[in-house]
Amino acid sequence: MANNSLLKSSIAKKVAMALSGLFLISFLSLHFFINLISVFSADTFNFMSHFMGYNPVIQFVMQPVLVAGVIFHFVMGFVLELKNRSARPIKYTNYNGAANASWASRNMIISGLVVLAFLGLHMYDFWFQEMIYKYVDVNAIEETRYFPELVHKFESPVRTGLYCVAFVLLALHLWHGFNSSFQSVGFDNKYAKALHKLGYSFAIIVPFGFIFIALFHHFNQI
Amino acid sequence: MKLKLKIWRQPNAKSSGKIVDYFVDGIESDMSFLEMLDILNEDLIQKGEDTVAFDHDCREGICGSCSLFINGEAHGPDRGIPTCQLHMRMFKDGDEIYIEPFRAKAFPIIKDLVVDRSSFDRIQQAGGFVSINTSGNPVDANTIPIPKHDADRAFDAATCIGCGACVATCKNSSAMLFVAAKVSQYALLPQGKVEATDRVLNMVAQMDAEGFGNCTNTGACEVECPKGISLETIARMNREYLSASLKG
Numbered sequence: 099m100a101n102n103s104l105l106k107s108s109i110a111k112k113v114a115m116a117l118s119g120l121f122l123i124s125f126l127s128l129h130f131f132i133n134l135i136s137v138f139s140a141d142t143f144n145f146m147s148h149f150m151g152y153n154p155v156i157q158f159v160m161q162p163v164l165v166a167g168v169i170f171h172f173v174m175g176f177v178l179e180l181k182n183r184s185a186r187p188i189k190y191t192n193y194n195g196a197a198n199a200s201w202a203s204r205n206m207i208i209s210g211l212v213v214l215a216f217l218g219l220h221m222y223d224f225w226f227q228e229m230i231y232k233y234v235d236v237n238a239i240e241e242t243r244y245f246p247e248l249v250h251k252f253e254s255p256v257r258t259g260l261y262c263v264a265f266v267l268l269a270l271h272l273w274h275g276f277n278s279s280f281q282s283v284g285f286d287n288k289y290a291k292a293l294h295k296l297g298y299s300f301a302i303i304v305p306f307g308f309i310f311i312a313l314f315h316h317f318n319q320i
Numbered sequence: 321m322k323l324k325l326k327i328w329r330q331p332n333a334k335s336s337g338k339i340v341d342y343f344v345d346g347i348e349s350d351m352s353f354l355e356m357l358d359i360l361n362e363d364l365i366q367k368g369e370d371t372v373a374f375d376h377d378c379r380e381g382i383c384g385s386c387s388l389f390i391n392g393e394a395h396g397p398d399r400g401i402p403t404c405q406l407h408m409r410m411f412k413d414g415d416e417i418y419i420e421p422f423r424a425k426a427f428p429i430i431k432d433l434v435v436d437r438s439s440f441d442r443i444q445q446a447g448g449f450v451s452i453n454t455s456g457n458p459v460d461a462n463t464i465p466i467p468k469h470d471a472d473r474a475f476d477a478a479t480c481i482g483c484g485a486c487v488a489t490c491k492n493s494s495a496m497l498f499v500a501a502k503v504s505q506y507a508l509l510p511q512g513k514v515e516a517t518d519r520v521l522n523m524v525a526q527m528d529a530e531g532f533g534n535c536t537n538t539g540a541c542e543v544e545c546p547k548g549i550s551l552e553t554i555a556r557m558n559r560e561y562l563s564a565s566l567k568g
Binding site for chain 2: 113181274285
């Protein structure tokens with residue numbers, strides 16, 4: 099007689115973390131692509147931002163799904179962290195974690211918390227202001243405002259610095275998280291090695307790409 | 321060589337423990353780590369003190385009894401070996417060595433460095449077997465063709481000695497490498513496929529009931545495993561579990 103308790107099982111929680119992480123990675127890729135456009139063409143960036151900001155499917159279907167995904171990933175991360183801590187009530191006097199695992203893999207909760215704090219700032223800076231602009235002040239549609247708003251956010255060296263630090267932590271989070279997600283869903287075949295390389299490349303290229311974009315706009319104003 | 325040992329002493333399961341300092345002298349580099357502890361215990365007997373309790377049996381890396389956490393690592397600083405095969409050449413004169421029991425809620429301490437790993441036995445009893453009788457019947461093994469690749473991987477998984485180093489070293493005290501090795505050992509062979517669905521569901525349910533933590537894929541278990549059990553077994557168990565959950 100099988101004891102089938104999928105929803106309560108440790109493996110199901112692990113798979114749920116992995117799938118929500120992969121969903122956020124796909125969103126991050128799209129976000130990176132749109133931000134990168136801002137380096138090459140203000141007009142195209144404005145066009146894409148306007149589309150994202152006013153398309154009803156994106157606004158009222160994709161955006162709530164994204165917010166739910168972010169909340170789920172963080173809440174589940176905290177729940178698992180608490181459970182894992184309780185599995186060893188008496189800690190080791192001498193524990194050499196660096197001997198057998200990377201810093202990134204052992205400190206996902208730290209890198210995750212920094213990214214969460216950054217998301218709070220980011221939501222205030224862009225999403226919250228956008229909601230006020232559209233639904234509280236009910237401003238007229240202005241299709242060319244996005245690029246100047248973006249550039250304005252990167253005027254302050256402190257804000258740009260915080261942005262860069264957060265993305266270094268995001269790089270560490272992805273360094274472990276990308277490949278860990280595929281391991282959790284049981285991905286292990288002839289493409290696994292290539293996928294590992296892709297994961298490490300993604301963890302470097304995307305966060306440092308975001309940093310490049312921030313520094314590009316910051317120094318272009320000096 | 322002369323060494324300073326910092327050893328976890330705990331009289332019984334209910335009392336609290338603490339690190340106690342000891343000094344040993346005359347240790348040779350070709351001695352095993354357990355022989356070094358034997359010398360310490362002989363010295364303690366001479367002094368009329370309580371000896372340090374630690375698990376050991378075959379002392380040749382097969383039984384999985386020894387279970388020491390040495391200088392922050394399960395089975396000490398060497399790789400691919402349990403504590404009984406750790407030699408004193410890995411240390412140098414004057415070293416300070418921390419010796420602690422494997423720590424996890426699911427591995428309660430019995431005394432000093434001895435822990436109760438019967439949670440592993442209960443996981444095994446939940447499904448880590450095949451119900452058909454294969455003993456004394458070699459015809460069965462020879463008449464079912466098994467691809468070499470599968471046979472090798474099943475054998476690799478079967479080399480797990482159930483020592484618990486994976487749990488001890490994991491920052492989350494997860495037992496997934498152990499359970500995955502046992503699941504993989506059978507899942508890859510035709511004799512094991514018959515009960516594969518029940519096996520993985522029951523073993524994982526028992527693992528969760530024992531209070532082990534959750535795997536976060538740090539890979540520390542694979543590095544510290546004395547038998548080199550690979551993380552690929554965990555990926556296989558995850559696949560087996562998801563597929564069994566949908567079927568069962």
